[in-house]
Amino acid sequence: MTKHTATTLDYALLGLLCQSPQSGYDLRKVFETTALGSFSSSPGTIYPALGRLEQQGLVEGQVDSTRAMRPKKVFRPTKAGRKTLTEWLSRKIDRGDVERRTDELMLRFAFHWMLDSKTLTRHFLESFLSEVEDYLGELTRQRKEYPEDGPLHPRLALVAGIEQYRASARWARKAIEEFKEEGS
Amino acid sequence: MTKHTATTLDYALLGLLCQSPQSGYDLRKVFETTALGSFSSSPGTIYPALGRLEQQGLVEGQVDSTRAMRPKKVFRPTKAGRKTLTEWLSRKIDRGDVERRTDELMLRFAFHWMLDSKTLTRHFLESFLSEVEDYLGELTRQRKEYPEDGPLHPRLALVAGIEQYRASARWARKAIEEFKEEGS
DNA sequence: TCGCACATGTAACGTGTTACATGATTCA
DNA sequence: TGAATCATGTAACACGTTACATGTGCGA
Structure with missing residues (x-):
């Protein structure tokens, strides 16, 4: 115990x-x-x-x-x-979760059916989306501030990250739609 | 030592x-x-x-x-x-790398500038892309086989993964273009 | 003089990784 | 009879997490 x-x-x-x-x-x-x-x-x-x-x-x-x-x-x-x-x-989603534990967040989401509450799921997705967008802002800023003459590969790696989070954001927006309707 | x-x-x-x-x-x-x-x-x-x-x-x-x-x-x-x-x-990329160590692969890519060889980088990206596409096939199959009456959330979580890997594939294809030209 | 940024470390703890160990059942 | 699958575990090891320890230099 x-x-x-x-x-x-x-x-x-x-x-x-x-x-x-x-x-x-x-x-x-x-x-x-x-x-x-x-x-x-x-x-x-x-x-x-x-x-x-x-x-x-x-x-x-x-x-x-x-x-x-x-x-x-x-x-x-x-x-x-x-x-x-x-x-x-139902734990609050924070910046660290989206920065380094996206996979864990997805696991959490997968088990969300247990709660059987569209409201809670929507809330989860909305705060996920909001944190992702926040972090995307940070990543975009980093890409902009990346020195023009710096090596190409790190910049591209950064872009890869940005694209992945963009994909997550798109997914979240679409998923939110599915939990918009009234009911349980 | x-x-x-x-x-x-x-x-x-x-x-x-x-x-x-x-x-x-x-x-x-x-x-x-x-x-x-x-x-x-x-x-x-x-x-x-x-x-x-x-x-x-x-x-x-x-x-x-x-x-x-x-x-x-x-x-x-x-x-x-x-x-x-x-x-x-320059280590060979395998399935496990794309399944559970994508972040490590991106780190590897970021440091690829050290090799200073478009050929090696292109090779890296091509095998990355190929493994990602392979895994995408597997994930897509899993989604198709997912029971119609199964809970919604796990399916959506699976879709999230699929979208992330799709984003990676798109990124890789674009990146390969950048290393297509002849030279160093 | 108070606090913050600089600068480097150590110690306890738990957990994942890898490899090994053991034995029953099924099928060719 | 031998191989593959079912089924559960243990042991050594190293690493990451967290918290703590220690002390300098600088600016308000």
Whole structure:
């Protein structure tokens, strides 16, 4: 029950378990076969992480008793686990998140269906967009201030970043539209 | 001199020192004020990293003797250091790089000016583009196979990823044009 | 003289990476 | 019988994060 700060992987696991209870092995397959791959690699990370979550009382695992031999420990989130996850989902987005943790933000967004609230999702997208636009301003300024005679490659790398964030901004604007309608 | 595997931060430091010799404090400011911020935060990371690089003989630091009191250790890359860096710059790009280390790839590209070879840079961009297109195919397939009745948010998160990689692909195509001309 | 920017470091801690270890079940 | 897949873990290691420690020089 000790209060530890959870890592991105912890939240990813928690989120997946909220979708459907499953074993460590099942979770590994999800990471291997989907775009979530960037959040974990292998047994050495995932099993200890599940153990930690269990110790903290965020998930509970029970050995599947139907199959006698060949144990399989199926984990499901506890009430505290769900609360921790939703707290994370609704956490305020800051500059650091968009600067160096965009992937984590997208993970958060993916799990937002749990909240089942168009308002909260819209709010998430709007503050995401606002931070992205802010940061885009900063990047654009940096590109403008880049010395004319400086090497070409760093400038292009900067442009690559700008284009990526522009793409994120466009995506967010479009997504906001999808959550504009009234209702749940 | 022991052979250790270098981290991204190590290469970032090495690359910056190839641009101009400077102190740990100077380097920290670079990380704080530019888009490179995602690669380091603070003294606790950067000074130990410099120490490691020095032990491995990749950089050498000498205390600025002009200022009597108030020491300032200026680092510059050794020949081995430059070699390590260029080896990294010309390393083959694989799927894992585009899947989970795009930022590192952009860092590599930024330092490509050191190689001073349009051919190598073009080659870098072409294989980057090819891997990105490959991965885009995979992501698109995942989106198509996503169940119709599945939750909306994960699908949108997937689309966000797709759009980001599309932006990268567009950027790469444009950049390749800039390195098409004959010369150096 | 008060505080800020300069300038360099160390220590504890946790976590990801990599590699290894173990054994059951299924299928060719 | 051998290989691949299912299924869960442990151990060594290094790195990043965070917080702390220390002291100089300069400007208000």
